[in-house]
Amino acid sequence: MHRRRRGPAMNRVRNRSLWRWIIPPIGDLVIFYLGLATTLMVRQPNAATALTAMTFLPLFVAWLMASYTVGLYELRLMRDDVALVRNILISGAACMVMGTVYFYLLGQHTSVTPKTDLVVTVAVSHALLFAWRRVWLWLLNFDIMDQRVVFLGAQEHLAALAKGLPHHAPDSGLSVVSWDSPVIDVVVADAPWVDRNWGAARDILLGAMARGIPIVSLEDFYESIFGKVSPYYAANPSWAIEHILPKYGDLYMTVKRAIDFVGAAALLVVCAPVLAATAAVIAILDGRPVFFKQERAGLLGKPFILWKFRTMSQGADRKGPLLAADALDSHITALGAFLRRFRFDELPQLWNVLKGDLSFVGPRPEWIKEVEVLEKVVQSNHLRHLVKPGVTGWAQVKFRQTNTVADTVERLHYDLYYVKYLSFGLDVSIVLKTIKRVLISDSSVAAPAMAVMPLPADARWVIDLTRRLGRPRVPEPSLG
Numbered sequence: 437m438h439r440r441r442r443g444p445a446m447n448r449v450r451n452r453s454l455w456r457w458i459i460p461p462i463g464d465l466v467i468f469y470l471g472l473a474t475t476l477m478v479r480q481p482n483a484a485t486a487l488t489a490m491t492f493l494p495l496f497v498a499w500l501m502a503s504y505t506v507g508l509y510e511l512r513l514m515r516d517d518v519a520l521v522r523n524i525l526i527s528g529a530a531c532m533v534m535g536t537v538y539f540y541l542l543g544q545h546t547s548v549t550p551k552t553d554l555v556v557t558v559a560v561s562h563a564l565l566f567a568w569r570r571v572w573l574w575l576l577n578f579d580i581m582d583q584r585v586v587f588l589g590a591q592e593h594l595a596a597l598a599k600g601l602p603h604h605a606p607d608s609g610l611s612v613v614s615w616d617s618p619v620i621d622v623v624v625a626d627a628p629w630v631d632r633n634w635g636a637a638r639d640i641l642l643g644a645m646a647r648g649i650p651i652v653s654l655e656d657f658y659e660s661i662f663g664k665v666s667p668y669y670a671a672n673p674s675w676a677i678e679h680i681l682p683k684y685g686d687l688y689m690t691v692k693r694a695i696d697f698v699g700a701a702a703l704l705v706v707c708a709p710v711l712a713a714t715a716a717v718i719a720i721l722d723g724r725p726v727f728f729k730q731e732r733a734g735l736l737g738k739p740f741i742l743w744k745f746r747t748m749s750q751g752a753d754r755k756g757p758l759l760a761a762d763a764l765d766s767h768i769t770a771l772g773a774f775l776r777r778f779r780f781d782e783l784p785q786l787w788n789v790l791k792g793d794l795s796f797v798g799p800r801p802e803w804i805k806e807v808e809v810l811e812k813v814v815q816s817n818h819l820r821h822l823v824k825p826g827v828t829g830w831a832q833v834k835f836r837q838t839n840t841v842a843d844t845v846e847r848l849h850y851d852l853y854y855v856k857y858l859s860f861g862l863d864v865s866i867v868l869k870t871i872k873r874v875l876i877s878d879s880s881v882a883a884p885a886m887a888v889m890p891l892p893a894d895a896r897w898v899i900d901l902t903r904r905l906g907r908p909r910v911p912e913p914s915l916g
Contacts, residue, residue, distance in 0.1 A: 747772025
């Protein structure tokens with residue numbers, strides 16, 4: 437099966453930006469070992485060996501994951517001293533818990549006495565983590581890894597991208613410059629525009645090639661920076677033929693199903709007491725039924741019954757599909773709000789994963805009534821059904837709960853990105869981001885700006901759905 441890969445030029449751009457994200461955790465790992473070495477040299481010099489270093493490596497990797505989960509790698513939070521100190525303290529507590537469990541499991545297989553050494557190591561390393569983040573922000577002020585970008589294409593597209601780039605990717609290190617800039621690091625070219633305007637584009641592209649400046653397509657650039665498929669390209673049927681074909685032959689799809697089955701079975705056993713207790717509390721406080729079931733669209737649009745704990749009053753779904761979230765807030769019970777806050781209402785979906793209706797990771801399954809509306813007007817909507825839906829997905833961690841028709845269309849662009857780039861690495865990234873999202877409420881997630889590229893004039897798949905539903909008009913996505 438032919439699968440289009442990003443070219444070497446885009447990889448060079450991505451690799452340079454990637455260093456902005458790789459260097460902080462590498463520094464953290466060095467700091468963890470520095471904290472360990474300091475502790476051992478003071479308390480147990482004889483234990484400072486290569487074997488001890490290897491013993492701590494799995495624990496330190498878990499600490500890096502904890503740091504990621506609490507937001508220690510988000511530049512926005514690094515710049516806020518209060519948030520940084522709070523996240524450092526949360527990370528320290530999490531690292532202490534993980535360290536205690538880790539050494540309890542190791543038992544007598546290590547020469548380190550973790551009771552005191554662990555406390556000192558965590559304290560020293562997290563003090564250094566705070567200082568390291570101050571240094572990292574200071575280094576970024578020198579634009580060491582910034583990249584200056586020049587756009588080549590239709591003026592309306594480029595103006596929208598230049599305007600939206602600081603909002604959508606403020607920490608990417610990318611800045612838009614003009615052609616007379618003394619330093620240009622990458623040229624982003626809109627291929628269809630180049631085809632139509634080769635006379636104007638030729639000298640510019642040849643000049644970039646002569647200077648060794650990477651040239652990347654506008655489509656690749658958009659997807660790499662914004663993490664979603666451009667609405668301009670997704671509107672074209674040819675895009676689907678080239679990029680999104682069923683991946684039934686991929687080995688990872690088989691491995692993914694095996695992981696889902698084993699993981700769901702294990703979690704159902706582990707979570708059985710929680711499931712039983714939650715069901716009992718719902719029955720006592722909110723009455724029966726305990727479970728909420730709804731027909732959703734699965735792989736290739738095949739309907740299946742999705743199970744959740746009931747968090748709303750009975751009959752709330754009779755209001756119909758594509759409602760804003762606040763239209764149903766009055767139907768959420770007090771217990772239901774708590775269950776939703778910590779995602780306990782999703783636990784029964786482990787049964788759907790075990791049966792094969794769902795995967796752990798994939799586009800969220802839509803209510804079949806929503807699908808019936810969207811399929812008529814959103815031409816690309818059926819493409820999200822080419823992979824099995826999931827309990828969590830790329831759109832859930834990059835966007836937020838859909839509140840409007842415009843949100844639903846925007847979510848599709850993230851879902852198409854997942855379908856196009858489905859891989860083990862992307863799934864792991866989504867799982868880690870999901871852990872972080874569980875720790876925060878949906879209300880604290882600001883509404884991201886919408887698509888930063890204008891839609892093609894003939895994109896009839898994006899029309900005002902509210903007109904069909906007889907509801908007040910919802911503003912269309914802005915250009916960012």
